[in-house]
Amino acid sequence: xxxxxxxxxxxxxxxxxxxxxxxxxxxxxxxxxxxxxxxxxxxxxxxxxxxxxxxxxxxxxxxxxxxxxxxxxxxxxxxxxxxxxxxxxxxxxxxxxxx
Numbered sequence: 001x002x003x004x005x006x007x008x009x010x011x012x013x014x015x016x017x018x019x020x021x022x023x024x025x026x027x028x029x030x031x032x033x034x035x036x037x038x039x040x041x042x043x044x045x046x047x048x049x050x051x052x053x054x055x056x057x058x059x060x061x062x063x064x065x066x067x068x069x070x071x072x073x074x075x076x077x078x079x080x081x082x083x084x085x086x087x088x089x090x091x092x093x094x095x096x097x098x099x
Contacts, residue, residue: 013087015061015087018059018062019037019063027067038060043056071091075091
């Protein structure tokens with residue numbers, strides 16, 4: 001159980017950092033940051049980068065979560081908990097525990 005609180009969290013799960021915004025950003029700001037980064041990270045613009053598709057998918061995922069009020073509330077709760085379980089794992093566990 002201690003490993004949940006002592007292991008290092010993977011920075012690739014920080015959706016705010018991926019989008020270049022913070023917890024105070026509203027949906028319009030998030031979408032604007034997404035558009036800027038989508039143009040930069042789109043796989044068609046980075047044909048020589050084998051990880052371009054992976055980064056682009058992560059960017060899309062970040063926008064989807066942070067632009068959905070319910071998911072963003074859950075994400076912020078997870079993020080502020082300092083639990084090192086990855087966001088997707090934590091989210092799927094919390095969905096299964098709901099009646």
